[in-house]
Amino acid sequence: MGCPHNCVFCNQDTITAKTAPGSADTVREIIEERLPALKGRGLDTVEIAFFGGSFTGIPLDWQKKYLAVAKEYKDNNRVDKIHISTRPDYINIPVLENLKKFGVDIIELGAQSFDDEVLSLSERGHDASDIETASSLITSYGFSLGIQLMIGLPGDTKEKAITSAKKTVLLKPDIARLYPTVVFEGTRLAEMKKEGSYCPLNENQAVEITKEMYKILDAAGINIIRVGLKSTDLVNPENDLCGNYHPAFRQLVEGAIAREKMEELIWAHGKKEKSFCFTCNKKSFSGMIGHKGCNRDYFEKKYPSLTFMYTADEMLPDRTYKLKSLLSGK
Numbered sequence: 183m184g185c186p187h188n189c190v191f192c193n194q195d196t197i198t199a200k201t202a203p204g205s206a207d208t209v210r211e212i213i214e215e216r217l218p219a220l221k222g223r224g225l226d227t228v229e230i231a232f233f234g235g236s237f238t239g240i241p242l243d244w245q246k247k248y249l250a251v252a253k254e255y256k257d258n259n260r261v262d263k264i265h266i267s268t269r270p271d272y273i274n275i276p277v278l279e280n281l282k283k284f285g286v287d288i289i290e291l292g293a294q295s296f297d298d299e300v301l302s303l304s305e306r307g308h309d310a311s312d313i314e315t316a317s318s319l320i321t322s323y324g325f326s327l328g329i330q331l332m333i334g335l336p337g338d339t340k341e342k343a344i345t346s347a348k349k350t351v352l353l354k355p356d357i358a359r360l361y362p363t364v365v366f367e368g369t370r371l372a373e374m375k376k377e378g379s380y381c382p383l384n385e386n387q388a389v390e391i392t393k394e395m396y397k398i399l400d401a402a403g404i405n406i407i408r409v410g411l412k413s414t415d416l417v418n419p420e421n422d423l424c425g426n427y428h429p430a431f432r433q434l435v436e437g438a439i440a441r442e443k444m445e446e447l448i449w450a451h452g453k454k455e456k457s458f459c460f461t462c463n464k465k466s467f468s469g470m471i472g473h474k475g476c477n478r479d480y481f482e483k484k485y486p487s488l489t490f491m492y493t494a495d496e497m498l499p500d501r502t503y504k505l506k507s508l509l510s511g512k
């Protein structure tokens with residue numbers, strides 16, 4: 183339902199123009215359609231999530247209608263949690279009281295950046311202090327907090343992005359999402375790019391900056407539930423104007439982090455060893471090898487006199503990369 187804002191990167195006008203607002207019955211239909219598909223998948227938690235636009239920006243009556251349906255499913259133990267996303271300046275005490283009444287568990291804030299210049303150039307209509315105030319209110323009411331950050335908005339730099347990640351850590355969110363900016367047709371950002379006033383990041387730059395932010399959030403124990411946009415209908419080669427969308431962006435970032443750690447291990451042992459066996463758990467294995475084997479190729483090319491092998495060790499925690507020396511057998 184129409185958000186009154188016009189953030190430069192957002193094509194919600196185009197989306198909402200094509201889609202009539204759903205009724206409470208539509209919410210119920212969607213839940214009934216999706217719930218059976220989730221059975222037997224071994225999921226720890228099933229959530230009803232109201233995403234897209236700004237949930238607490240829609241009229242309170244509508245919020246109540248939608249939430250009443252969700253609460254019914256939660257009360258009947260058919261779902262575990264209710265999850266919403268909204269803007270920092272749409273959080274206040276009456277809003278939180280209402281969300282509490284309907285059993286909402288998780289509130290995600292589209293923060294995007296903690297730099298006031300980036301927020302202003304992106305026409306967000308709020309500043310960094312709004313994010314901090316809203317986050318404190320959310321956690322003081324006992325909700326789980328999520329923070330969404332974007333990378334490469336107008337005026338953004340690597341330093342500003344890293345500062346945003348550090349400021350996010352101070353707010354102690356439970357979850358975070360990292361989204362490199364994608365330029366969609368029909369947005370102000372697309373016009374800015376055509377005019378030459380905005381230069382999007384290329385893939386390597388986006389990976390490099392996101393990697394540093396990921397490391398900061400991960401080290402603070404924040405669950406990074408998404409890195410990069412989903413390959414939904416909203417993202418296809420026609421509406422990604424700069425061609426910098428990558429469907430496996432998370433794997434690119436986690437692969438870059440793994441490569442960095444593995445290279446540190448080579449340098450720490452490289453003078454003594456000729457053969458290296460890297461190991462990590464199965465879940466982290468694709469990060470170790472890299473997207474389409476790019477890490478394997480990188481090490482083979484960069485260190486042609488060394489031999490590399492890769493094995494799994496289920497005893498290791500996620501994203502922990504160790505080196506087993508083939509010569510010493512350790």
Ligand code: SF4
Nearest residue numbers: 185187188189192235
């Ligand atoms: S507040 Fe959210 S939905 Fe509204 S224009 Fe900005 S990004 Fe789009």
